[in-house]
Amino acid sequence: MDNVFLSYNNIVSAYGFDTNAAIESIKKEESGLKVFDDSKILSHPFCASMINSVKLFEAYQQLQPKERHTRLEQLLLVSLSQVIKESKLELTERVGLIISTTKGNIDVLEAQNTFPEDRAYLGELGKQIKAFFGFHNEAIVLSNACVSGVLAISVAKRFIRQGRFDHVFVVGGDLVTPFILSGFDAFQALSAEPCRPFCNTRAGINIGELGASILVTKEDTRLAPESVLILGDASSNDANHISGPSRTGEGLFKSLRLAMEEAGLTADDIDYISAHGTATQFNDEMEAIAFNRAGLQQVPMNSLKGYFGHTLGASGLVETIIGMHSLHQNVLFASKGFKALGVSEPLNIIEKTTSKKINTFLKTASGFGGCNTAAIFQKVGL
Amino acid sequence: MSTENFHIESYSQIRNQSVSLNGETIFKSAETEFNAFIKSAYKTLDTQYPKFFKMDQLSKLALIASDILLKTETDKNVALVLSNRASSLDTDRKHQASLQEQEPYASPAVFVYTLPNICLGEISIKNGLLSENSFFIFDTFNAEYLQIYAEHLLSTQKAKKVLCGWVDFDNGKYDAFLYVVAKNGIFAHSKKEINRLYKTE
Numbered sequence: 371m372d373n374v375f376l377s378y379n380n381i382v383s384a385y386g387f388d389t390n391a392a393i394e395s396i397k398k399e400e401s402g403l404k405v406f407d408d409s410k411i412l413s414h415p416f417c418a419s420m421i422n423s424v425k426l427f428e429a430y431q432q433l434q435p436k437e438r439h440t441r442l443e444q445l446l447l448v449s450l451s452q453v454i455k456e457s458k459l460e461l462t463e464r465v466g467l468i469i470s471t472t473k474g475n476i477d478v479l480e481a482q483n484t485f486p487e488d489r490a491y492l493g494e495l496g497k498q499i500k501a502f503f504g505f506h507n508e509a510i511v512l513s514n515a516c517v518s519g520v521l522a523i524s525v526a527k528r529f530i531r532q533g534r535f536d537h538v539f540v541v542g543g544d545l546v547t548p549f550i551l552s553g554f555d556a557f558q559a560l561s562a563e564p565c566r567p568f569c570n571t572r573a574g575i576n577i578g579e580l581g582a583s584i585l586v587t588k589e590d591t592r593l594a595p596e597s598v599l600i601l602g603d604a605s606s607n608d609a610n611h612i613s614g615p616s617r618t619g620e621g622l623f624k625s626l627r628l629a630m631e632e633a634g635l636t637a638d639d640i641d642y643i644s645a646h647g648t649a650t651q652f653n654d655e656m657e658a659i660a661f662n663r664a665g666l667q668q669v670p671m672n673s674l675k676g677y678f679g680h681t682l683g684a685s686g687l688v689e690t691i692i693g694m695h696s697l698h699q700n701v702l703f704a705s706k707g708f709k710a711l712g713v714s715e716p717l718n719i720i721e722k723t724t725s726k727k728i729n730t731f732l733k734t735a736s737g738f739g740g741c742n743t744a745a746i747f748q749k750v751g752l
Numbered sequence: 753m754s755t756e757n758f759h760i761e762s763y764s765q766i767r768n769q770s771v772s773l774n775g776e777t778i779f780k781s782a783e784t785e786f787n788a789f790i791k792s793a794y795k796t797l798d799t800q801y802p803k804f805f806k807m808d809q810l811s812k813l814a815l816i817a818s819d820i821l822l823k824t825e826t827d828k829n830v831a832l833v834l835s836n837r838a839s840s841l842d843t844d845r846k847h848q849a850s851l852q853e854q855e856p857y858a859s860p861a862v863f864v865y866t867l868p869n870i871c872l873g874e875i876s877i878k879n880g881l882l883s884e885n886s887f888f889i890f891d892t893f894n895a896e897y898l899q900i901y902a903e904h905l906l907s908t909q910k911a912k913k914v915l916c917g918w919v920d921f922d923n924g925k926y927d928a929f930l931y932v933v934a935k936n937g938i939f940a941h942s943k944k945e946i947n948r949l950y951k952t953e
Contacts, residue, residue, distance in 0.1 A: 413856075472867060473844075473866070474839075476844060476848075479844065479845065479848040480848070480852075481852055490841060490844070491837065491838065491839070491841070491889075491891075492839050492889040493837055493889055493890060493891035494891075496889070496890075496891070497891065508890065508891070508894065508897075510888055510890075510897055511888060511889035511890070512886065512887070512888055512889075513839055513867065513868050513869065513887055513888075513889055514869045514872075514885065514886055514887050515867045515869050515870075521886060525886065525901070528901060528904045528905075528908075529900060529901070529904075531904060531908075532900050532901075532903060532904040532907075534900050548851055549844070549847065549848055549851070549866075552847075552851055552856075552858040552863075553847065553858055553860075553863035553866065554863075555858065556857075556858035556859060556860045556863055557860050557863070604884070604910065605884045605885060605886070606882050606883065606884070606885075607832075607872065607873060607876040607881060607882055607883060607885050608873075608876070608882070609876040609877050609879075609880050609881055609882050610877065611873075611877070612864055612870050612873040612874065612877070613860070613864045620882060621882055624882055628910075738864060738867055738869075738870065738873075739867060739869040739870045739872055739873035739885070740873040740876060740877070741869060741872070741873070741885050
């Protein structure tokens with residue numbers, strides 16, 4: 371059976387246009403979240419992480435595009451171009467492309483948007499990315515709510531294991547739009563201040579925009595210094611409710627159990643958990659229950675939402691990339707915004723950024739539609 | 753590639769005002785409007801899911817197409833791997849339009865359906881399936897990717913069976929083709945056979 375690795379990666383975020391910019395800011399415990407007051411986006415002030423459009427356009431122009439691209443396409447192209455360049459791979463029929471997004475170019479539905487409405491079809495987005503770089507295969511667009519980013523890595527691994535691809539580029543992204551903000555606002559789920567996952571003062575989520583890319587490969591000659599091995603991954607539906615998590619954490623618990631089983635590991639073997647931690651009451655409580663059921667309550671854990679906000683289709687991807695760098699640098703990043711535990715079961719939330727030898731981490735995500743995904747990664751060459 | 757052999761156990765289609773199971777029409781209606789058509793299919797086919805009437809059109813389409821295949825299914829480890837072209841755009845347009853009203857508003861009941869995988873949640877709830885879920889978007893029906901992904905889930909025992917297929921709802925037009933992949937079945941689980949069944953009228 372082929373080993374499958376995560377390799378070269380990129381993050382285009384409020385922090386800057388590469389992974390390092392995000393890591394350096396997180397090390398200093400600086401949040402990318404800010405309060406914005408723009409009635410064209412939402413009728414009241416909101417807290418989010420946003421990418422500077424002027425700088426994004428400059429970076430996009432350097433790619434010398436021959437056609438016009440939407441803001442999300444610019445974001446994905448800028449992010450993915452760096453990873454393709456670093457990987458030095460020829461885009462043959464053995465190379466796949468997976469795009470992880472919840473809403474894609476949804477902003478083209480806005481009355482003032484100058485792109486045709488057809489651009490909102492996610493297949494169109496796939497075609498744009500495929501054509502720009504000259505991928506051989508049709509893009510696999512994955513739109514599975516908030517688990518999309520982690521699931522996309524899982525799907526890449528599965529296509530490689532099944533023998534269809536040797537390498538898969540995964541790119542994920544979503545924008546902060548009136549569409550998204552108004553929807554979460556209607557659920558009264560938005561926090562007016564930077565979010566505080568798992569904290570007893572948590573007051574809801576922040577939305578963030580971000581583009582992230584990674585090379586998933588079976589070749590151990592294509593590795594970055596921070597590369598990790600995918601040891602196990604699993605998804606499970608709660609079969610309970612479409613807009614709220616299961617009160618017993620059923621689907622997440624099952625995902626954790628199956629991912630650990632595939633990895634051949636027990637709770638004691640996990641050094642760090644990168645949780646979903648959206649900072650809503652129900653989500654964080656559900657996660658605490660599932661982690662306790664799986665015996666993972668003592669493992670150091672954080673949510674990175676206090677840095678990036680909830681970046682939807684990109685969240686699982688960017689949080690996995692940060693986890694890889696955590697392992698590589700042997701550092702546990704503080705769970706930004708956390709002060710005192712506000713869930714009914716014990717958890718070991720990382721309060722201060724600390725150095726520690728860590729080899730293995732678990733990434734989880736949960737989302738609308740009752741979906742849950744877990745994946746376990748380990749340093750290469752252990 | 754895996755050398756194991758899997759088969760298509762059964763398949764369903766919803767198109768042109770009719771619902772069929774393994775190529776045989778089990779419901780037909782003169783109703784050209786989707787909502788009236790699918791509601792009468794729900795009643796005639798004895799689908800038991802009161803929430804049906806609150807769902808968006810994509811979920812209604814997916815629920816009926818899946819229910820005729822899963823009604824008699826006793827195994828609960830059935831993975832759901834669906835795909836389409838229009839994602840949840842039908843509901844997305846509704847949500848966006850409400851934001852552009854004179855008095856803008858957003859309805860949580862509409863917003864929650866602005867994700868294509870919500871229909872997987874509905875199918876999971878209806879059938880009590882705590883299984884693998886994924887929703888892919890393709891420009892047109894892509895039998896190859898579905899075949900490979902289902903084959904992987906089965907050969908790695910991540911699922912006992914896989915409910916695969918295509919459910920698309922866009923501007924009043926609808927097309928559903930779902931099939932169950934398992935160890936045993938009538939049809940070969942090959943790209944060619946999947947495409948042939950998809951095109952069967």
